[in-house]
Amino acid sequence: MQNSPAPEGAAEDDALVRSETRRRALFEAIDDGFCIIEFIDGPEGPLSDYVHVESNSGYERQTGIKDVVGKRLREIEPNNADVWLDIYGGVLRTGETVRFEQEFKAIGRHIEVSATRLEPESLRQVSVLFRDITARKSAEAALRQSEALARDYIQRVQLALAAGAIIGTWFWDVPADKFTVDEAFATAFGFDPSLGRSGLSLSQVIETVHPDDQAGLAAAIGKALKAGGPYAHQYRTRRLDGNYYWLEANGRVDLGPDGKALAFPGVLIDIEARRAVEEERDRALAELRTLTETLEQRVEERTDALMHAEEALRQAQKMEAVGQLTGGLAHDFNNILAGISGSLELMKTRLAQGRLVDIDRYLTGAQGAVKRASGLTQRLLAFSRRQTLDPKPSNINRIIAGMHDLITRSVGPGIEVETAAAGGLWTAFVDIGQLENALLNLCINARDAMPNGGKLTVETGNRWLDERAARERGVEPGQYVSMCVSDTGTGMSQDVIARAFDPFFTTKPTGQGTGLGLSMVYGFAGQSGGAARIYSELGKGTMICIYLPRHIADGIEEEVLAPDIAAPVASGKTTILVVDDEPLVRMVAVEILEELGYSVLEAEDAPSALKILSARPDIDLLVTDVGLPNGMNGRQLADAVRTDRPDLPVLFVTGYAENAVLNHGHLERGMQVLTKPFASDVFARRVSELTSGQ
Ligand code: ADP
Ligand code: MG
Numbered sequence: 001m002q003n004s005p006a007p008e009g010a011a012e013d014d015a016l017v018r019s020e021t022r023r024r025a026l027f028e029a030i031d032d033g034f035c036i037i038e039f040i041d042g043p044e045g046p047l048s049d050y051v052h053v054e055s056n057s058g059y060e061r062q063t064g065i066k067d068v069v070g071k072r073l074r075e076i077e078p079n080n081a082d083v084w085l086d087i088y089g090g091v092l093r094t095g096e097t098v099r100f101e102q103e104f105k106a107i108g109r110h111i112e113v114s115a116t117r118l119e120p121e122s123l124r125q126v127s128v129l130f131r132d133i134t135a136r137k138s139a140e141a142a143l144r145q146s147e148a149l150a151r152d153y154i155q156r157v158q159l160a161l162a163a164g165a166i167i168g169t170w171f172w173d174v175p176a177d178k179f180t181v182d183e184a185f186a187t188a189f190g191f192d193p194s195l196g197r198s199g200l201s202l203s204q205v206i207e208t209v210h211p212d213d214q215a216g217l218a219a220a221i222g223k224a225l226k227a228g229g230p231y232a233h234q235y236r237t238r239r240l241d242g243n244y245y246w247l248e249a250n251g252r253v254d255l256g257p258d259g260k261a262l263a264f265p266g267v268l269i270d271i272e273a274r275r276a277v278e279e280e281r282d283r284a285l286a287e288l289r290t291l292t293e294t295l296e297q298r299v300e301e302r303t304d305a306l307m308h309a310e311e312a313l314r315q316a317q318k319m320e321a322v323g324q325l326t327g328g329l330a331h332d333f334n335n336i337l338a339g340i341s342g343s344l345e346l347m348k349t350r351l352a353q354g355r356l357v358d359i360d361r362y363l364t365g366a367q368g369a370v371k372r373a374s375g376l377t378q379r380l381l382a383f384s385r386r387q388t389l390d391p392k393p394s395n396i397n398r399i400i401a402g403m404h405d406l407i408t409r410s411v412g413p414g415i416e417v418e419t420a421a422a423g424g425l426w427t428a429f430v431d432i433g434q435l436e437n438a439l440l441n442l443c444i445n446a447r448d449a450m451p452n453g454g455k456l457t458v459e460t461g462n463r464w465l466d467e468r469a470a471r472e473r474g475v476e477p478g479q480y481v482s483m484c485v486s487d488t489g490t491g492m493s494q495d496v497i498a499r500a501f502d503p504f505f506t507t508k509p510t511g512q513g514t515g516l517g518l519s520m521v522y523g524f525a526g527q528s529g530g531a532a533r534i535y536s537e538l539g540k541g542t543m544i545c546i547y548l549p550r551h552i553a554d555g556i557e558e559e560v561l562a563p564d565i566a567a568p569v570a571s572g573k574t575t576i577l578v579v580d581d582e583p584l585v586r587m588v589a590v591e592i593l594e595e596l597g598y599s600v601l602e603a604e605d606a607p608s609a610l611k612i613l614s615a616r617p618d619i620d621l622l623v624t625d626v627g628l629p630n631g632m633n634g635r636q637l638a639d640a641v642r643t644d645r646p647d648l649p650v651l652f653v654t655g656y657a658e659n660a661v662l663n664h665g666h667l668e669r670g671m672q673v674l675t676k677p678f679a680s681d682v683f684a685r686r687v688s689e690l691t692s693g694q
Pocket of ligand 2: 444515
């Protein structure tokens with residue numbers, strides 16, 4: 001023992017040894033573990049550790065710690081030291097005994113620990129007693145569990161009783177194999193109550209069970225007999241009326257010390273009503289399930305329908321673009337027809353006059369017009385043919401070149417069209433028909449944004465999108481081919497830009513916009529693995545770009561040709577000025593007028609017409625086409641002339657749906673409209689009306 005007062009004499013020594021031996025014997029006799037700890041000052045500060053100065057053999061049994069004497073806390077429990085120091089330090093400081101329960105997981109035991117300060121305090125010692133309470137603990141737990149079971153059982157029985165659902169009770173003496181039942185049980189199954197008291201055979205009881213449930217019941221009973229404890233099983237039994245009803249057997253198997261079943265008492269509960277409710281619930285659940293299943297099927301059907309609708313929409317959208325074109329195309333066709341019919345009429349006149357020299361010229365003109373018409377028709381058919389998305393390696397420049405004629409015609413003569421095709425353009429992987437459709441839609445939008453004319457540019461380029469640029473456009477970084485359509489039109493506000501790609505978003509009046517063009521462009525670009533983007537400034541113009549992934553296949557860049565198309569056709573006393581950008585139409589008009597004896601001047605656009613008009617005040621009539629190139633239409637030309645010469649008669653010749661330009665037919669005095677194609681006599685009559693001041 002350490003820190004005890006030093007012995008002073010032999011007698012005292014003897015007594016001390018004796019008392020020490022007694023004390024030790026006492027310590028060893030008790031089952032509890034015991035130790036004395038003494039606080040020391042460690043490197044962590046004063047009283048920052050303790051050393052075990054004494055222990056008995058019970059200590060090792062209770063704590064699992066061997067040879068603890070002489071060991072410091074921080075050696076044994078370096079991680080948990082503070083917890084123990086806190087507890088025992090408190091005892092040392094206050095002198096109050098503490099008692100607590102602690103589970104020693106290493107040895108799987110519950111220990112009650114009590115710690116008391118040894119006096120005087122200056123000893124800095126605390127005695128600690130460890131008592132094993134594992135058995136008590138598990139007994140408590142078992143008690144709690146059986147209480148819970150009992151409560152549960154009682155509750156079930158009470159519930160059953162309250163519901164009037166108890167059929168009867170049984171008691172099975174398993175070793176004696178005697179199965180007795182109460183009167184209620186016996187009557188419920190039509191047994192003689194006295195038989196129930198004296199004992200039934202198990203087979204008698206099982207015989208009343210529904211054949212389908214017998215095996216399950218036997219298995220459940222076998223299991224309960226083996227395992228012991230609570231038993232609950234549901235099955236159908238035949239009652240007195242001969243019908244089967246659901247019941248629940250609730251019981252308990254008591255096992256003997258050898259693990260063999262001793263007793264198996266229990267109660268039968270009528271659960272027919274409960275089953276009915278449960279079956280109702282199951283039916284409802286099953287219904288719900290089928291509903292869910294058919295829902296899936298319905299969703300599939302809807303998805304199919306939607307996909308068809310989408311396909312139809314795509315087609316309708318294309319047809320819309322065609323519709324948008326019709327105005328422009330009608331113009332072209334009417335010009336062509338005017339050329340043909342005019343040439344034919346002139347040929348007729350010449351033939352009648354016997355002047356055959358000019359016939360050939362008119363014939364060639366008419367034939368050229370027919371060729372142009374068939375080229376246009378073919379182009380239109382190619383465009384409107386039904387296409388599904390079928391991407392191919394494509395040369396975008398070539399596609400745009402093939403579309404140039406169609407674009408120029410559909411935007412009308414007031415808009416200058418320029419293409420800036422990048423040299424060495426990469427091959428893109430794209431559906432040609434869809435790209436053409438997208439391009440046309442962009443051009444039609446540009447046209448709509450430039451009601452007073454302007455410039456439309458289609459530009460291509462190779463683009464290398466880095467991380468940031470790709471993220472901005474919502475695509476993977478990499479190589480793309482860009483196709484941008486820009487205009488000098490109205491531009492878009494931030495608000496419109498934000499919504500322009502939305503389906504059905506349009507700022508155009510009903511009947512003029514469907515709001516599908518850009519949404520199609522957007523969808524198509526996305527589907528092709530690319531992106532579409534809008535750059536626009538109000539009042540300045542708009543540029544919309546489509547980025548398409550570059551196609552690289554074995555280093556060979558295939559070229560797909562755009563379908564061949566027809567080559568575009570580049571360009572007396574009473575004096576009449578004829579303005580038309582179509583030379584053939586102009587030629588026919590001039591010929592007719594000269595034939596009628598007028599003196600005729602010609603111009604191909606408004607600026608040159610204005611020049612002639614200012615130089616020639618003797619002009620009596622202006623005959624002009626409405627759709628004119630180079631920034632000024634026929635209406636604007638007429639307005640300009642009339643500021644100086646308000647009385648100059650004007651005859652508008654138009655085949656174009658240009659009613660808006662002509663103020664929906666409400667024209668000023670001295671102005672008339674003639675729709676192409678026209679017969680020469682109608683033309684002659686109008687001209688004479690206007691020149692004679694009627
Ligand atoms: P729609 O042309 O039928 O209105 P779009 O989807 O093609 O439908 O275009 C949606 C809207 O985006 C247009 O109504 C217009 O407000 C705006 N927009 C599209 N292109 C241009 C453009 N080039 N300039 C100005 N606004 C444009
Ligand atoms: Mg549009």
